[in-house]
Amino acid sequence: MQSQAEELNQEDSDRVAEKVFAAQVKYLYSQLPVTVIGSLAIVSCIAYMLFGTVSSTVLIIWYSVFVVVTLVRGWQLMRYQYAEDKDYQHWANTHIVSAFLGGCLIGAVPIIATNAPLEIQSFVLFVIAGLCAGGLSTHASLLKAFIGFLVPITMIPGIWFLCQSDQYHMVSGVVLVLFALLMVRSCRNYAGMLENALQLQFSNEMLNAHLEEARVSAEAAYDAKSMFLSSMSHELRTPMNAVLGFAQLIEDDEENALNEEQNEYINQIKKAGWHLLDLINSILDLAKLEADKVEVFPTVVRIGDVVNECVMIVSPIAKKSGITIDDNASRCDIEVVVDCMRMKQVILNLLSNGIKYNREGGRLTLEPPEVRDDVCYLAVTDTGVGLAQQQMVDVFLPFNRVVEHDSKIEGTGIGLNITCNLLELMGGRIGVESEKGVGSTFWIEVPLAEQSKR
Numbered sequence: 001m002q003s004q005a006e007e008l009n010q011e012d013s014d015r016v017a018e019k020v021f022a023a024q025v026k027y028l029y030s031q032l033p034v035t036v037i038g039s040l041a042i043v044s045c046i047a048y049m050l051f052g053t054v055s056s057t058v059l060i061i062w063y064s065v066f067v068v069v070t071l072v073r074g075w076q077l078m079r080y081q082y083a084e085d086k087d088y089q090h091w092a093n094t095h096i097v098s099a100f101l102g103g104c105l106i107g108a109v110p111i112i113a114t115n116a117p118l119e120i121q122s123f124v125l126f127v128i129a130g131l132c133a134g135g136l137s138t139h140a141s142l143l144k145a146f147i148g149f150l151v152p153i154t155m156i157p158g159i160w161f162l163c164q165s166d167q168y169h170m171v172s173g174v175v176l177v178l179f180a181l182l183m184v185r186s187c188r189n190y191a192g193m194l195e196n197a198l199q200l201q202f203s204n205e206m207l208n209a210h211l212e213e214a215r216v217s218a219e220a221a222y223d224a225k226s227m228f229l230s231s232m233s234h235e236l237r238t239p240m241n242a243v244l245g246f247a248q249l250i251e252d253d254e255e256n257a258l259n260e261e262q263n264e265y266i267n268q269i270k271k272a273g274w275h276l277l278d279l280i281n282s283i284l285d286l287a288k289l290e291a292d293k294v295e296v297f298p299t300v301v302r303i304g305d306v307v308n309e310c311v312m313i314v315s316p317i318a319k320k321s322g323i324t325i326d327d328n329a330s331r332c333d334i335e336v337v338v339d340c341m342r343m344k345q346v347i348l349n350l351l352s353n354g355i356k357y358n359r360e361g362g363r364l365t366l367e368p369p370e371v372r373d374d375v376c377y378l379a380v381t382d383t384g385v386g387l388a389q390q391q392m393v394d395v396f397l398p399f400n401r402v403v404e405h406d407s408k409i410e411g412t413g414i415g416l417n418i419t420c421n422l423l424e425l426m427g428g429r430i431g432v433e434s435e436k437g438v439g440s441t442f443w444i445e446v447p448l449a450e451q452s453k454r
């Protein structure tokens with residue numbers, strides 16, 4: 001409760017306090033019909049009991065005033081119900097005043113009945129005690145309202161009794177005062193509990209509303225980002241393709257052959273262009289994945305065939321870097337259920353990383369795929385720079401490149417994140433085991449086809 005209130009700022013806390021007060025006043029007024037009808041019935045019984053034992057004129061005046069006060073309370077209830085934009089402080093005050101008036105009138109009964117027989121006086125005291133107990137439940141949402149009712153109903157007769165000289169009245173006066181104190185204590189506990197419960201409820205509602213607002217704006221920002229990324233990527237791809245196309249045309253133009261320096265410049269333009277195009281494509285992929293716009297079409301394929309195609313593609317790059325590829329996976333005839341094109345994208349990313357982040361003259365090993373429960377396990381192990389414990393988690397986050405890796409190694413830091421998302425879409429997963437300076441094993445698991453399950 002405390003910590004929740006601390007999470008709300010001052011403005012929110014004030015709004016919660018306002019709502020709590022409004023709920024307390026609403027509860028008071030929801031009980032008013034019972035209070036009005038009940039007290040009129042009980043007071044009519046008292047008047048009936050007192051009839052003939054006390055002065056009729058006093059009794060009629062007292063009863064008439066009570067009926068008028070009751071009618072005013074009924075009218076007040078109607079005004080409250082039809083009031084728009086309720087000023088709850090005003091309505092609380094109105095209730096307290098009318099409860100006080102009612103309490104005064106009932107509190108005056110023992111004075112009127114002073115000369116009545118003792119059993120009638122005892123009956124009146126019994127009724128007063130009952131009304132106080134009833135008032136506890138109908139007024140308890142607001143301590144002030146209960147006190148406004150309790151003080152006159154108990155203190156007027158209490159003080160009157162204490163001022164009498166006989167034992168019966170004095171003891172009754174002491175009992176009434178003690179009873180009133182007990183009632184105040186009970187009401188304070190009850191009202192406090194109710195206030196705490198209301199505070200908790202409204203604080204929760206306010207926190208939930210804030211959470212919902214934050215969720216909606218985060219979602220809007222996320223959608224805007226995805227839209228921006230995908231439209232920007234489209235816009236950039238077209239001119240980039242033109243740059244690369246014209247660079248190629250200049251390079252191929254035999255009539256205007258380039259000198260060595262110009263050739264170098266064209267090569268730089270092409271290299272930078274391809275890198276940029278690669279980055280744009282990756283961002284487009286990522287934006288689509290984040291916007292749930294990538295669809296996969298799983299079919300049954302031999303995992304060995306996909307690996308083989310990928311190994312063929314990366315072999316020239318590996319050769320250039322002096323990396324030996326140890327391929328023990330291409331011959332495997334385990335069948336898996338994957339989107340063939342996306343699966344190639346996944347394996348190509350792992351193989352090209354295994355080459356990029358390897359050392360010169362290193363090895364890249366593909367172990368034979370294994371059947372494990374309902375999945376096929378494939379691991380790619382390199383003898384490269386390796387990763388520290390935290391880096392093994394971070395590499396799967398978008399745009400996360402390990403800083404100490406050679407900054408000349410080209411990359412976008414998106415490949416593994418895309419790989420991870422694609423595998424998830426195909427019902428698979430990815431993981432890494434690595435030792436810094438020794439090498440890394442990136443492994444994947446993809447769903448097995450029925451015929452390859454054991």
Ligand code: ADP
Pocket residue numbers: 349353354357382384385386387395400401402403405410411412413414415416417440
């Ligand atoms: P990119 O290679 O384009 O930077 P990736 O998402 O494929 O992006 O990889 C993210 C980062 O993870 C890389 O920048 C690199 O620091 C690290 N990484 C990926 N594969 C390996 C590997 N086989 N060995 C060591 N580090 C790797």
